[in-house]
Amino acid sequence: MIESGFKVETRSPVAIRDVAAQAGVSRATASKALNPAAMSVIAPATRERVQRVARELGYYPSAIARGLSRKRMDTLGVVLTPGSVTPNESPFFGILFNGVLQAAAAHGQNVTLCVGETWRGAAESLPRFRDGRCDGFLIFYQTSESDIIDALVNSGVPTVLVDDRRDDPRLSWVDVDNRGAARAMTEYLVGLGHRRVALITDNDAESVYIENRIVGYREAMDERGLPRQEVLLSFAEAFGGGIYPAVQNLARLPAASRPTALFCTSDSAAAEAISALTDYGLRVPEDVSVAGFNDDNGGKDVKPALTTMRQPYSRIGEEAVSLLVEQVGDISRRGRQVMLPTELIVRDSTGPAPIEK
Amino acid sequence: MIESGFKVETRSPVAIRDVAAQAGVSRATASKALNPAAMSVIAPATRERVQRVARELGYYPSAIARGLSRKRMDTLGVVLTPGSVTPNESPFFGILFNGVLQAAAAHGQNVTLCVGETWRGAAESLPRFRDGRCDGFLIFYQTSESDIIDALVNSGVPTVLVDDRRDDPRLSWVDVDNRGAARAMTEYLVGLGHRRVALITDNDAESVYIENRIVGYREAMDERGLPRQEVLLSFAEAFGGGIYPAVQNLARLPAASRPTALFCTSDSAAAEAISALTDYGLRVPEDVSVAGFNDDNGGKDVKPALTTMRQPYSRIGEEAVSLLVEQVGDISRRGRQVMLPTELIVRDSTGPAPIEK
DNA sequence: TTGTAGGCGTTATCAT
DNA sequence: ATGATAACGCCTACAA
Numbered sequence: 001m002i003e004s005g006f007k008v009e010t011r012s013p014v015a016i017r018d019v020a021a022q023a024g025v026s027r028a029t030a031s032k033a034l035n036p037a038a039m040s041v042i043a044p045a046t047r048e049r050v051q052r053v054a055r056e057l058g059y060y061p062s063a064i065a066r067g068l069s070r071k072r073m074d075t076l077g078v079v080l081t082p083g084s085v086t087p088n089e090s091p092f093f094g095i096l097f098n099g100v101l102q103a104a105a106a107h108g109q110n111v112t113l114c115v116g117e118t119w120r121g122a123a124e125s126l127p128r129f130r131d132g133r134c135d136g137f138l139i140f141y142q143t144s145e146s147d148i149i150d151a152l153v154n155s156g157v158p159t160v161l162v163d164d165r166r167d168d169p170r171l172s173w174v175d176v177d178n179r180g181a182a183r184a185m186t187e188y189l190v191g192l193g194h195r196r197v198a199l200i201t202d203n204d205a206e207s208v209y210i211e212n213r214i215v216g217y218r219e220a221m222d223e224r225g226l227p228r229q230e231v232l233l234s235f236a237e238a239f240g241g242g243i244y245p246a247v248q249n250l251a252r253l254p255a256a257s258r259p260t261a262l263f264c265t266s267d268s269a270a271a272e273a274i275s276a277l278t279d280y281g282l283r284v285p286e287d288v289s290v291a292g293f294n295d296d297n298g299g300k301d302v303k304p305a306l307t308t309m310r311q312p313y314s315r316i317g318e319e320a321v322s323l324l325v326e327q328v329g330d331i332s333r334r335g336r337q338v339m340l341p342t343e344l345i346v347r348d349s350t351g352p353a354p355i356e357k
Numbered sequence: 358m359i360e361s362g363f364k365v366e367t368r369s370p371v372a373i374r375d376v377a378a379q380a381g382v383s384r385a386t387a388s389k390a391l392n393p394a395a396m397s398v399i400a401p402a403t404r405e406r407v408q409r410v411a412r413e414l415g416y417y418p419s420a421i422a423r424g425l426s427r428k429r430m431d432t433l434g435v436v437l438t439p440g441s442v443t444p445n446e447s448p449f450f451g452i453l454f455n456g457v458l459q460a461a462a463a464h465g466q467n468v469t470l471c472v473g474e475t476w477r478g479a480a481e482s483l484p485r486f487r488d489g490r491c492d493g494f495l496i497f498y499q500t501s502e503s504d505i506i507d508a509l510v511n512s513g514v515p516t517v518l519v520d521d522r523r524d525d526p527r528l529s530w531v532d533v534d535n536r537g538a539a540r541a542m543t544e545y546l547v548g549l550g551h552r553r554v555a556l557i558t559d560n561d562a563e564s565v566y567i568e569n570r571i572v573g574y575r576e577a578m579d580e581r582g583l584p585r586q587e588v589l590l591s592f593a594e595a596f597g598g599g600i601y602p603a604v605q606n607l608a609r610l611p612a613a614s615r616p617t618a619l620f621c622t623s624d625s626a627a628a629e630a631i632s633a634l635t636d637y638g639l640r641v642p643e644d645v646s647v648a649g650f651n652d653d654n655g656g657k658d659v660k661p662a663l664t665t666m667r668q669p670y671s672r673i674g675e676e677a678v679s680l681l682v683e684q685v686g687d688i689s690r691r692g693r694q695v696m697l698p699t700e701l702i703v704r705d706s707t708g709p710a711p712i713e714k
Numbered sequence: 715t716t717g718t719a720g721g722c723g724t725t726a727t728c729a730t
Numbered sequence: 731a732t733g734a735t736a737a738c739g740c741c742t743a744c745a746a
Contacts, residue, residue, distance in 0.1 A: 015739055026717045031741060038742090043715060058512075063488035064424045065739035068722050073421070082455050098439050101472060113470040115458060131420035132723095133490075155415075275660075303632075372723055383733045388725060395725090400731060422723030425738045489739095 014057050023053040030054075034061070067132065075110040076100075076324055077134035081142045082115055092296035092313065093140075096162070099317020100138065107325050122151035129157060135328045138162050138320050141209060158327035162320045164208055165337065172323040172335040174316055178209045181309045181342040182216025182263075185291055188344060189261040190224060193353035194289060197221065198229035198250060198259035202243055202269040213265050213293065229259055243269050247276035251288075260288055260353045267292035271302045274349065285351035295345055304348035312340050371414050380410040387411075391418070424489065432467040433681055434491035439472055449653035449670065450497075453519070456674020457495065464682050479508035486514060492685045495519050495677050498566060515684035519677045521565055522694065529680040529692040531673055535566045538666045538699040539573025539620075542648055545701060546618040547581060550710035551646060554578065555586035555607060555616035559600055559626040570622050570650065586616055600626050604633035608645075617645055617710045624649035628659045631706065642708035652702055661705035669697050 020030035025046060032038040033050035042050075053059075067073040078100060080093075104111045112134065119125050125148055129137065136158030139149060152159045153170050161173035189197050199217045203210045214230070221228045231250070233242045243264075250259055262277075264270035270292030274284050282288050284304055295310035319338045327333060377387035382403060389395040390407035399407075410416075424430040435457060437450075461468045469491065476482050482505055486494065493515030496506060509516045510527050518530035546554050556574045560567045571587070578585045588607070590599045600621075607616055619634075621627035627649030631641050639645050641661055652667035676695045684690060 016741095017739080027740080028718075028742080029716055032716090035741085041715070046715085060484050060487035062425075062739055063490050064421055064430070065489075065722090066741075067421045068419075068425050068724090069739080069741045071722070082451075082458060094439075097472075101439060111472070113472075115454075115468070115470075127417050130417035132422075133420050373725095374723080384723090385725080385734080386732055389732090392725085398731070403731080419723055422738090423725070425740090426723080426725040428738070 014059050016059070016061070019050060019054045019057055019059050022057060023050045025050060071132075072135055072328075073110070073133060074108060075112055075134050076104055076321065076328075077112055077114045077129075077137045078140065079114045079116075079119060079137050080140040081119065092294050092311065095296065095313040096140075096317055099314035100321055101317075102314065103318040103321035107321060109321070109325065119146050119148050122146070122148045126151050126155065130155060136160070136324045138324060139164070141207065156331060158324055158331065160320050160324045160327070162316060168335070170335050172327060172337065174319040174323060174338040174340065175209075176311050176316065176340045176342050178212035178342075179216035179219070181293075182213040182265075183220045184216075184342075184344055185263055185293070185309055186217050186220035188346075189263060189289060189291060189350065190220065190226065192261070192289065192350065194259075194261035195226055195353070196229065196257070196259040197226065197261040197263055198231065199263050199265070200231045200233075200243065200246065200269055200273060201265040202233050203265065204232040204234050210265055217263060243272040244276045247273045248280055251277055251280040251282055256356075258288075261350070262288060262290045263293075264291065265293050267294050267296055267302070267306055267308055270306055270308070270349070274302060274304075285349055287354060289350035289353070291350055302349070307347045307350040308345050310343040310345050312342065315340055371416050373416070373418070376407060376411045376414055376416050379414060380407045382407060428489075429492055429685075430467070430490060431465060432469055432491045433461055433678065433685075434469055434471045434486075434494045435497065436471045436473075436476060436494050437497040438476065449651055449668065452653065452670040453497075453674055456671035457678055458674075459671065460675040460678035464678060466678070466682065476503050476505050479503070479505045483508050483512065487512060493517070493681045495681060496521070498564065513688060515681055515688065517677050517681045517684070519673060525692070527692050529684060529694060531676040531680060531695040531697065532566075533668050533673065533697045533699050535569035535699075536573040536576070538650070539570035539622075540577045541573075541699075541701060542620055542650070542666055543574050543577035545703075546620060546646060546648060546707065547577065547583065549618070549646065549707065551616075551618035552583055552710070553586065553614070553616040554583065554618040554620055555588065556620050556622070557588045557590075557600065557603065557626055557630060558622040559590055560622065561589040561591050567622055574620060600629040601633045604630045605637055608634055608637040608639055613713075615645075618707070619645060619647045620650075621648065622650050624651050624653055624659070624663055624665055627663050627665070627706070631659060631661075642706055644711060646707040646710075648707050659706070664704045664707040665702050667700040667702050669699065672697055 016030050016034070017027050020027045023030060029042060029046065030050050033042045033047040034054060039047060063073065078097070101111055114134070114137070116125065129148070129152060137152065137160070139159060139161050141163040149159065149161070149166065149171070153168060159171060161171060161175070163175055165173045165175045186197060199214065201210055201214065214232070218228060231246050233246060247262070262273050264273055270290050274290050277284055277288055277290070284290050290306070292306045292308035295308045319340065323336055323338065326336065373387050373391070374384050377384045380387060386399060386403065387407050390399045390404045391411060396404060420430065435454070458468055471485070471491070471494070473482065486505070486509060494509065494517070496516060496518050498520040506516065506518070506523065506528070510525060516528060518528060518532070520532055522530045522532045543554060556571065558567055558571065575585060588603050590603060604619070619630050621630055627647050631647050634641055634645055634647070641647050647663070649663045649665035652665045676697065680693055680695065683693065
C-alpha cells in the first residue's frame with residue numbers, strides 16, 4: 001500500500017471543548033470569545049488566542065448543538081411545491097426568491113427551501129414544520145389552498161403568506177393588489193379607445209390572485225358599461241396549449257365583434273396569444289392590442305415587446321422576510337398584513353384601438 | 358379584555374419526556390416506541406399507548422435534538438447560486454431538481470437548497486457547509502469552478518458533483534457525455550448532407566460542459582475534414598441578446614459560405630437563432646437547419662419544433678443522490694463516477710441540406 | 715474577566 | 731421488555 005502523501009483534515013471531532021483546552025480557557029470563555037454577541041466581554045488577548053486556536057484546529061461550530069441550546073436556528077423556510085421551481089409553471093419564482101434571499105441576509109437569517117408534493121395534508125406534513133429546523137415559514141402562493149396554513153397558525157408557528165392573503169388576523173401576509181392592478185390595466189386599454197377588451201386567463205379561478213384579477217377586470221368593464229369577453233382556461237388546459245386555439249377562436253370572430261384588446265393574466269399567456277394572432281394574420285398591436293401580467297421573463301423574447309403589469313418582486317421578498325422575522329422574535333404577536341402596488345409597464349404590444357369602419 | 362374563545366395549541370414545550378411521563382414509561386421506552394427502527398422491541402400494548410399519548414399531547418420530535426444525538430440529519434444539501442433558480446439562466450434546473458427530490462424521498466432523505474452568491478470563497482463558506490445541518494452536498498454545475506470543492510473534499514464532507522466532473526478520485530460525480538453528445542449531433546447534421554455546420558454557444562468555455570460540447574463538435578468536423586465555423590459568445594454577451602446579431606452576421610454571408618446548419622449549445626440559443634434567421638428571411642429548416650441542446654423548455658414554444666439533445670434529467674438526479682447516500686453511509690470510501698448518455702430528439706428544425714447550385 | 719454547572723431534547727448503551 | 735444514565739456540542743445564568 002502506498003501511503004497517501006498529503007494530510008487530510010478529516011471531519012471535525014474538534015468541538016469547542018478542544019479549542020478551549022488547547023487555548024487554556026474554559027468552554028464558556030471559548031464560546032464567548034467565538035460569538036460576536038458576547039465577544040466584547042472577553043479580554044482582547046484571550047479572545048484572539050481562542051480565535052487563532054479555533055482556526056488552527058479547524059473548528060467549525062455545530063449549528064445543531066447551537067440550535068438545541070438557543071432554541072432557534074435563525075433559519076427561515078420557504079415552502080413551495082415542486083412546480084414552483086419548474087420555470088414553465090412559474091417563471092417569476094426566481095426573481096421573487098432572490099428578493100427573499102437578500103432580505104434574509106440583511107436580517108442575519110438563513111433560508112432553506114422546503115419543497116414538497118404533499119404539503120396539502122396538514123396531518124402528514126405538520127411534523128416536518130415543527131421539527132425545529134426552521135424558526136418560521138414563508139408560504140408561497142402555490143401552497144396556500146392547503147389546510148396546512150391553519151395548522152401552522154394554530155400551532156403558533158410563525159407563518160407569512162407570500163402573494164396571497166387570508167382573513168385570519170393572526171396571520172401575516174404580503175400580497176400585491178391584483179384587483180387594483182387588473183382594473184388599472186383594463187382602464188389603460190379602455191383609455192386607448194378599446195371597447196371590446198377580452199380577458200384571457202391561463203389559471204382560471206383556482207388561485208386567489210387570478211380570481212382577483214378577474215374581479216378587477218369585471219369592475220372596470222362594468223363601470224363603463226362595456227361588454228365583457230372572458231376566456232377562463234384551467235391551468236391544465238392552458239398548460240396543454242389551450243391558449244393558442246382559444247385565441248384563434250377569438251380571431252375568427254367577425255371584425256365587428258372581435259376583441260381589439262386582449263388582457264392576458266400572465267406574460268406567457270400573452271406571448272402565446274400574440275403568436276396565435278400573428279399566425280392568423282392579425283397584427284399586434286395594429287389590429288389587436290395584447291397586454292400581459294407579471295413582467296416576468298415571458299415578456300423577454302416576445303415581439304412586439306409586451307405591455308404588462310410589473311410586480312414589485314424584491315419588495316415582496318423584503319416585506320415577507322421582515323414580517324416573518326417580527327413574528328419569530330415575538331411569537332405571541334398579531335399578524336401584520338402588507339399590500340403592495342404594481343406598476344404598469346407600457347411597451348409595444350398595445351396601441352390605440354383600430355378605427356371601426 | 359375579552360377572553361379569546363378558542364383554545365390555541367401553543368407551540369410545543371411538549372418533549373418526549375412529557376409523553377413518557379404521561380404514558381407511564383421511561384424516556385428511553387418512549388423514544389423506542391416512537392421510532393420505526395426500534396419500535397419492534399417494544400410491547401405492542403405500551404407502544405400503542407405511547408403513540409396515542411404522543412398524538413394527544415401534540416408531540417412533535419425535534420429534528421435538532423435527534424440530529425445532535427445521532428450525529429446525522431438525514432438531509433442532503435443542494436448547492437447552487439441564485440442564478441440557478443432564475444429560469445432564464447438555467448431553464449432545466451427545475452426538471453433536474455425534481456429528479457433529485459424523488460430519489461431523495463426514496464432514500465428517506467430530506468433535501469434542502471443551499472443558495473448563495475458567494476460559494477466561491479471556501480474560507481467564508483466552509484463553516485456553513487460544516488455546521489452539521491446537512492450530511493452531504495450535491496454541487497450543481499454553476500458552482501463547480503469554486504475552490505469550495507477541494508475544501509469540502511479535504512474536509513471529508515460527502516460531496517457529489519452534478520453535471521460536472523473532476524479528476525480527484527475521492528470525488529464522486531455524475532455527468533452526461535457532453536462531448537459524445539456534441540459529436541453525435543454534429544454527425545447527425547453532417548449525415549443530413551450539411552457541410553458548413555456552424556457552432557454557436559452562449560456560454561463560451563467558461564463551463565466545462567460547454568467546453569466539452571465544443572470539443573465534440575470539433576472532433577466530428579475535423580475527422581471529416583469539414584471547415585469549422587464557431588461563434589463563441591460569453592454568457593454576458595449572450596444574455597445581453599448577442600445571439601441574435603451574431604446569427605444575423607452569419608445570415609448575411611454569401612450563400613456559398615453561409616452555414617446550412619447551426620448547432621446551438623442550448624435550446625434558448627437555438628430559439629434566438631431561429632428568430633434571427635426568420636427575421637432575415639431565411640427559412641428553417643429549408644434554408645438553414647437549427648439544432649439545440651438540453652431539450653429544456655426552450656424547445657417548447659419555438660417554431661419549428663427544435664431538434665435537440667435530451668439530457669437524462671431524472672436519472673442524473675437519481676444517480677447523484679445514490680452516490681451521495683453511499684458516501685454519507687461510509688465516509689471513508691472512495692468516490693464513484695457516473696457518466697450518462699444523452700438522447701437525440703429529432704423534430705422539425707433540422708432537415709436535409711439545401712441543394713447547392 | 716473568567717469559570718462552574720446545568721440544561722436544551724433525543725438516542726444509545728448497558729443493566730435489570 | 732423496560733429503565734437508568736450518559737453522551738451529543740453548545741450556551742447561559744450565576745458565581746468567583
